[in-house]
Amino acid sequence: MVDAVGVPADEDRTAAERFMGAAVPSVIRTGAPQGAGALPQHGLSEAEALAELREIAARNRVLTPMIGLGYSDTLTPSVIQRNVLENPSWYTAYTPYQPEISQGRLEALLNFQTMVGDLAGLPVANSSMLDEATAVVEGMLVARRAVRGGGNVFVVDADALPQTKAVLAVRAEALGIELVELDLAGGAPLPEGVFGALVQYPGASGRVWDPSGTIDAVHVAGGQTVVAADLMSLTLLASPGSMGADVVVGSTQRFGVPLGFGGPHAGYMAVRQGLERQLPGRLVGVSVDAEGRPAYRLALQTREQHIRREKATSNICTAQVLLAVMASMYAVYHGPDGLRAIASEVMTKTGLLRDWIAETGVEIVNDTFFDTLTVRVPGRAGEVVARAREGGVQLHRFDADTVGVSVGEATTMTDLHRVAVAFGGPAERSFGYVGGQGAAKVPESLRRADEYLTHPVFHSHRSETAMMRYLKRLADKDYALDRGMIPLGSCTMKLNAATAMAAITWPEFGRIHPFAPREDVPGYLEMIDQLEAWLADVTGYDAVSLQPNAGSQGELAGLLAIRGYHRSRGDVHRDVCLIPSSAHGTNAASAVLAGMRVVVVATDEGGNVDLDDLRAKIAAHADSLAALMITYPSTHGVYEHDVLDITAAVHEAGGQVYIDGANLNALVGHSRFGDLGGDVSHLNLHKTFAIPHGGGGPGVGPVAAKAHLAPFLPSHDAAQGDGDTAGIGPVSAAPYGSAGILPITWSYIRMMGREGLTEATSAAVLAANYVAARLKDHYPVLYTGESGLVAHECILDLRPLKERTGVSVDDVAKRLIDYGFHAPTMSFPVAGTLMVEPTESEDLAELERFVDAMIAIHTEAERVGAGEWPADDNPLANAPHTAAAAVASDWPHPYERELAVYPAGTAEAKYWPPVRRVDQAYGDRNLVCACPPVDAFA
Missing domain, CATH: 3.40.640.10 (Type I PLP-dependent aspartate aminotransferase-like (Major domain))
Known part of the structure; x- marks a missing residue:
């Protein structure tokens, strides 16, 4: 498969499709819905998308807002x-x-x-x-x-x-x-x-x-x-x-x-x-x-x-x-x-x-x-x-x-x-x-x-x-994406296209009060209706609420919907939420804030949900089971083959299935949560759908659900749209949450269409597997699927390297700064590892630059292990290196200044960190x- 991994998707789509056929289990490949669906098949050009969005924005009436509140x-x-x-x-x-x-x-x-x-x-x-x-x-x-x-x-x-x-x-x-x-x-x-x-x-x-x-x-x-x-x-x-x-x-x-x-x-x-x-x-x-x-x-x-x-x-x-x-x-x-x-x-x-x-x-x-x-x-x-x-x-x-x-x-x-x-x-x-x-x-x-x-x-x-x-x-x-790749696993740091960003400063979107009368915001309501329909289409659900203004709030809203559903049926005793040990930390926290009791489910050596332990926990809590929260693909970056068995087991016991949408970038166009047995999910628009992370926010975490949970989605007494006032009540202050940045996701989807979104997923999975294939001989890839492939991210195990050389995951992360990179996700979900997600936005040259840096750092670590440099005085232990350190009159280290600050491939666009390693x-x-x-x- 290494040869297939090396084929860029835009040069040989047939090879990319063959590759996705091997990476994505056939049991979950549901693809597009029957019929045309709400999502346009083909995307628009940048100019066409902006022109269409201009027409929508023009339907909003920009008045002087003196509503207050x-x-x-x-x-x-x-x-x-x-x-x-x-x-x-x-x-x-x-x-x-x-x-x-x-x-x-x-x-x-x-x-x-x-x-x-x-x-x-x-x-x-x-x-x-x-x-x-x-x-x-x-x-x-x-x-x-x-x-x-x-x-x-x-x-x-x-x-x-x-x-x-x-x-x-x-x-x-x-x-x-x-x-x-x-x-x-x-x-x-x-x-x-x-x-x-x-x-x-x-x-x-x-x-x-x-x-x-x-x-x-x-x-x-x-x-x-x-x-x-x-x-x-x-x-x-x-x-x-x-x-x-x-x-x-x-x-x-x-x-x-x-x-x-x-x-x-x-x-x-x-x-x-x-x-x-x-x-x-x-x-x-x-x-x-x-x-x-x-x-x-x-x-x-x-x-x-x-x-x-x-x-x-x-x-x-x-x-x-x-x-x-x-x-x-x-x-x-x-x-x-x-x-x-x-x-x-x-x-x-x-x-x-x-x-x-x-x-x-x-x-x-x-x-x-x-x-x-x-x-x-x-x-x-x-x-x-x-x-x-x-x-x-x-x-x-x-x-x-x-x-x-x-x-x-x-x-x-x-x-x-x-x-x-x-x-x-x-x-x-x-x-x-x-x-x-x-x-x-x-x-x-x-x-x-x-x-x-x-x-x-x-x-x-x-x-x-x-x-x-x-x-x-x-x-x-x-260091931001305008400097280079941010290969953070589970975080999907992809391109935020300039065209998609353009509309957020238009007064037709920016100067609208959240409680403006319905007749003044038809453009907003049209865009929101379209976006909800597109997201429902791409996830296989029946209803979407855009109100949650962060992924964590979307999680909470989904769990509150499950809680409301059970209570409407008289099942007030159902309050146990099963969560795999590898899950995102917000899952457990959200469950507690939704009034649920958390029961942890073990994962096996492959990073998958342990089916035997799951069945045991279901049996032990059958009468009180409210929900299972899982992430798909798993937090370990693999497509679990048993996902349909997992969701079926929960449904048979009367529970609901919450699928965390953090890793949706590995599924769009190839599979849908609703077809995998999901009852409700949150979606991170700041991950899969191109809203910028902004240094830690803003985010948008819409919640999508099957029809039976739709009546329990967030609502708001001041909502201007039809059907947005009947539900569990609000989870954020404004009826549509962070509506001012929804034009970004609308533009992204409108320019991509179903075909483009599908290709983006293929490219993201291909890029992750390319990185895994290039680096596996230097850093073991901790988890793979049955095909030996990963999903959209891979976990590199640095624990053997530390055992041999004493070089820690922190040392590698800080040394990557000297090479001009933001580090991958450190020690999540497994301590001592790096989780890498290159996304579809990075070209082959940037992937190669990252791979070369990681291989060079591995070589440096082996030199430490061989005793060539002291364990406490080497380029990794002292990283990152600042310009001030490089030009200081005193250089007491046993390695060259040039190696410290200009390692291979950094001379053309050197990033200088302003401080040395911070004492936490x-x-x-x-x-x-x-x-x-x-x-x-x-």
């Missing part, structure tokens, strides 16, 4: 849009698990954490959450963990955002938490058994009030307080931390991130001292490198779900890094003075609008405000909203008597006048306007007096020239998670 019209500075959002150096980067080649985005994320912590008034913030609603859920879970042995009641502010309440309800029900909604601003007493409370600040109504009394009362009751705060308002309002809040959460959307019909936006979380080790998600910290110089890294990684599995306290895997970078750079560019000026302008305009509306004789419900007014117009709410829309402005209709209006950074004086006219104000008006008077609109006791964003980074890049150069300097420190343990012992002083780098 946690989403605000903002202005993205052009220097940030062009140099971050549209820059492959930022959007094609991977999660910074290799810190030496991620120093740029780690610095940007440290800026984000510093920004959030300063404004929230708390010492530690993480590096982003998925959105505000899910951040509130995570805050609730932090509070629950912090109060050991406490009650089971979580109090929810009656003035909280409606979408937040809905997501809380779905998540709390699965975990057995009792929610009690109270008018906290009205002084409602707390019930018994409180472990925590949510305060919205300012409230969804726009009201600004002092929650310190409520926070104190929660503490007296033994609970923790979570405050959901508008980060922009905190430039003027007293911080929640100064009032005693334990956890502060929210969204950074209004820091220069487009609305995008609901996302992606970076949520945030900050915590008081003592809760930092309870933080979900990722935390960037400061450590030192091998020379003792400051270096950034991900801190406290043992908190991460992929390590803790069923003991995880959160299933958050990805985050919203690209959007967090944008928000942090918005703060860097504007600085504290600029942010304060923007907030003051918003508050002043809101005050002016309040006066104009009050002139009409209607009642303004909230006397205090930052950016939002709630107006009572008995029986006229629909009329007012309709008149405003005729004038080009979207307002929020709370009910028949109440209208909400929210002012944003991009709101103009013309917009304010049109709103006033909608309430009955004069058609023409003469007025004077003086900006910056906003602080007078809140009580004196709530005006912010302390300083924030004092670090020099928020004062040093205030011109476009300086900002452009800062962003370039950070990008140059990083030092960073955990000395936890620093905000911008260090400049003199630390002297």
Whole structure:
């Protein structure tokens, strides 16, 4: 088969088809559905696809969004849009698990954490959450963990955002938490058994009030307080931390991130001292490198779900890094003075609008405000909203008597006048306007007096020239797909085509509020309907929800659907989820958060599910079996021949089958989850369907299901589409999750068609087998299928090499940096191995460059083993090597400088890592998670 592996797919399709016939077991080869199917057979050219998408986008009506409810019209500075959002150096980067080649985005994320912590008034913030609603859920879970042995009641502010309440309800029900909604601003007493409370600040109504009394009362009751705060308002309002809040959460959307019909936006979380080790998600910290110089890294990684599995306290895997970078750079560019000026302008305009509306004789419900007014117009709410829309402005209709209006950074004086006219104000008006008077609109006791964003980074890049150069300097420190291959197994780092990326900045997609009326978003709904149909077609399912805004949330949604299905049949006792020991860590974490008990199933020597153990576990839990979660192809990178027997066994016992879609890139066009016995799956659009990883987010994790589970998929009361309001409730804040980046996947599929998607899978599997065949004599390939072939990725076993030479998997990973590569996935799913996934995007020359590098590193390791170099002083143990190390006057090592920094094949396009190997343990012992002083780098 080696000869067949060496045949490029585009030169000899017949050979590629023969090869796939050998690699993919015939028992699973289902291919295309009967009949034409929803998916177009042939793709369009780039120009044709963009033209078709332009027609769809044009059906959206771009009005001035003044709906509010946690989403605000903002202005993205052009220097940030062009140099971050549209820059492959930022959007094609991977999660910074290799810190030496991620120093740029780690610095940007440290800026984000510093920004959030300063404004929230708390010492530690993480590096982003998925959105505000899910951040509130995570805050609730932090509070629950912090109060050991406490009650089971979580109090929810009656003035909280409606979408937040809905997501809380779905998540709390699965975990057995009792929610009690109270008018906290009205002084409602707390019930018994409180472990925590949510305060919205300012409230969804726009009201600004002092929650310190409520926070104190929660503490007296033994609970923790979570405050959901508008980060922009905190430039003027007293911080929640100064009032005693334990956890502060929210969204950074209004820091220069487009609305995008609901996302992606970076949520945030900050915590008081003592809760930092309870933080979900990722935390960037400061450590030192091998020379003792400051270096950034991900801190406290043992908190991460992929390590803790069923003991995880959160299933958050990805985050919203690209959007967090944008928000942090918005703060860097504007600085504290600029942010304060923007907030003051918003508050002043809101005050002016309040006066104009009050002139009409209607009642303004909230006397205090930052950016939002709630107006009572008995029986006229629909009329007012309709008149405003005729004038080009979207307002929020709370009910028949109440209208909400929210002012944003991009709101103009013309917009304010049109709103006033909608309430009955004069058609023409003469007025004077003086900006910056906003602080007078809140009580004196709530005006912010302390300083924030004092670090020099928020004062040093205030011109476009300086900002452009800062962003370039950070990008140059990083390794992304624009430099070379990122061969990460299980992560599918493929091309994010420029044409597919083009539409996300069109205002017809970017400037649409997630709760815009149905009649203003027909283009979005058409694109979403098409995309759902295509994804259902390609997976063999009947229904798809695009709402989950990460793969982990798609997993959770699928398990909640299974839970809802069983309960609808009276099978409330079915709560056991079988999960193979090799599964992704999020699987077990998601199962726990869906209220299920995890039972681990063994895998055999070939990496397959152990059928005997599976049958034994099914028999032991037959009456309580809810589901089996498997990944296909397996996490070990092979097509399991027994998958139909596995799914049949679960169905016979009354369980449902969840197939993790992480490895769908090995199946598209050749097999379908629904035909393998799957009942539900999540799909990673940021893997198989070309949405960029963005340094660790955004992601989209749609959930697809068979018809019997369709009624239990996510729903949303504010959804504009048919059938999207009947289901289990929402798992994310917006009806369609991160809809703003769905044009990427739509374009990818439209340009590929069924034929192109099938060829892409063939090319990906061919590339993985080519790498495996070339390297097997140097690094044993740990798992193969019955044909001796792998799927779309291969696991290289480095344990024999370590036994012979002492060279570890970490040494090989760091040495690859010197050769100009990002390392493959390390020690997952097997410790001491590298999992390689080249994808279909890499050409033969890049594959050869990687293979040559791996062979050269093997040779270097053997020289260490032979005693030619000391075990503690050789090119691998000291990797990576920086430019500073290469030109240092002292070179005490027994190998040549040229070999250290210019190993074979790197001279033409040398990547210089900015730091030496980072000391991980030092960073955990000395936890620093905000911008260090400049003199630390002297």
